[in-house]
Amino acid sequence: MTIDVALIIKAIIILLIFGITLLIAMYSTYGERKVAAFMQDRIGPNRAGPFGLLQPLADAVKMFFKEDFIPSQASKWLFILGPCLSMLTALMTSAVIPFGDSVKYESAPGKVWDIPVQAIDVNIGILYVFGVVSLGVYGIMVGGWASNNKFSLLGAIRAASQNISYEISMGLAIIAILMMTGSLSIRHIVEQQHGGNWNIFYQPLGFIIFITCAFAECNRTPFDLPECETELIGGYHTEYSSMKLGFYLFAEYINMFVSSAMISSLYFGGYNYPGMDWVQAQLTSSLGEIAGHNVGTLIGTLVFFAKSLFFVFFYMWVRWTLPRFRYDQLMNLGWKALIPLAMINIILTGGAILFLKPLIVSFLK
């Protein structure tokens, strides 16, 4: 029966990760409106509940009760498949993100389970995320095409070409990190950044490339061309209403949170924070081995969420600062600026690993 408790803890962790992802995506919609309002010297939603905190619920109720409309000329099954695919790919990504260190549980004296706070630790975590993100565009393409609307189709086509273009430089930016860490597992990469050894200090250029591509992959301003209201009405979701539209919008916010989590675990040390070892030592000496470890994990997880939420805020901050790119500017930036830069970054990283690192190591000796 001992393994059952460990399994239950694992199941609880998975459910928590899933639930928290959804909750954060839900409150990101509220956060977006508040941030937008504050940056425009307004107050934002404040009528539903204290400080408008029930606004996401009100929005959800509105979404559910609206008429669910399918255009008569639309391809019905694909029209339904589109938002489902979007939501599915958005939710699949959070499975491999390490939200925290590990939970220890002693089933019998001397027998300690060490359960990582992560749904699954695949040894190709980054590739998994990359693969699922590259599938995210299908939801948009299928939905946009199935709507049988020229604006939707234009939005879908834009989404496709934009995502393919920016995936390349995103992958190249990640390769520089992989060269440094030598591992495809996100947990490994996070563990190697222990002790203030964050990748952002080694890969500033890679970080800028990655975050730009993350904006483009999430279809966020300044790269929200697939749905730009001023040119394409609603882009790929012009014909959508009710909860199908809700799924599309919700998937965008989940993507935003997941990419923020990826940024903080790839470049900002994930659940590591300065002075972590000291805090951990204090906790284990005062609370005991297992309880101290678990509290330390909790603090690490909170730090991770703080970092991720900062980047969610950053997404919104940029959205309400920068205007949308023109389409040729977008393509020029992707193909003529970011890809060469990412390649230079790879060469520089390789050179640094080959020549600079032995030099520094011998100097320190």
Next chain:
Amino acid sequence: MDFSSFLNNLTPATGFFYFLSFLTILTGLMVVLSKNPIHSVLYLIATFFCLSGHYVLLNAQFLAAVNIIVYAGAIMVLFLFVIMFLNLKQEDEESKTNLTKIAAMVTGGTLFLIFVAVFRKTQFGAFDAYSFDSQVGMVESLGEVLYKDYLLPFELASVLFLVAMIGAVMLGRREAGDRHF
């Protein structure tokens, strides 16, 4: 061995294998059989997913992920991208002539014959549980093979890609005084 005893002896892994194979063949057939090219492409994507499932069953996670990223994530997006530009309502009369039908029959039949011939000659290596290395499909061993044993073919292939890329750039290059938009 009758069907019920076959079912009883099914381990989860083999059961999953049969299920995946069934799905792969079904979606593969649907690629050919569906009238709408968009549906064909979507079925093809599903086929790639099934193939990735097979890779996972073979403990080749890297191949599975790369298959999805490259084929399902990039190439099929481009396929879909191009097909979306087609005017699907317009019947293409040229592809319906008897000549094209006969040509398609001949080429398809030849391909089928070749497959059958190859299949008959193939000898399947026996599975040896002792010499089998479960890590053979992992990234590390794949890298070792690619960059040690097959370095020259690998680099030649990358040069080929470079040539293709330069060719594409040359074709798409804007001439002096030429404006596309």
Next chain:
Amino acid sequence: MQLTNRSKQVSNKQMTFAERIYLPAIATGLGITIKHFFQKKVTIQYPEVKQYLGPVFRGRHVLKRDEQGRERCTACGLCAVACPAEAISMVAAEREKGEENLYREEKYAAVYEINMLRCIFCGLCEEACPKQAIYLRHDEFVPVFTERDQVIWGKDLLAENMNNRYLRKAWTKEEAREQDLKGVAAEPRTQL
């Protein structure tokens, strides 16, 4: 002609490297938005907090009474004639003996109705009235209708309440001009 001194000379000169990599400009923009993020908000929480709209705002109508509480209106119909939206209608009646404390003039409006859906709040009735009987209040709105019988306002709603009289600084154009010349500030623009 120069309207403001904020205009910028536009030029097609080659951008410098710092300008071409965008990032400094983006950082400047982010700085501006984050500055606004922490600035004081200008929003007024409307139904709870109302802003004073000035002494010349034209809100709901009131039928004024005089100092003794008698109705001033003499049902001459000039307001109805002046009304561009034809929102005003009335039925005149003759004052009976013993009603001197109710009506100031010998003829009065037995029925005085304003259709608030038609009214455009132009204030021409106020201008036309020879008896200074009808005014548009500067401090109250016509509330939102929820039923159709709330649309037409009769004398019960329009006539001034003597316990809560409607007062303002200037009643006529001449008075208002005088006030302006004296430099008497109208009520300051503050939140009520």
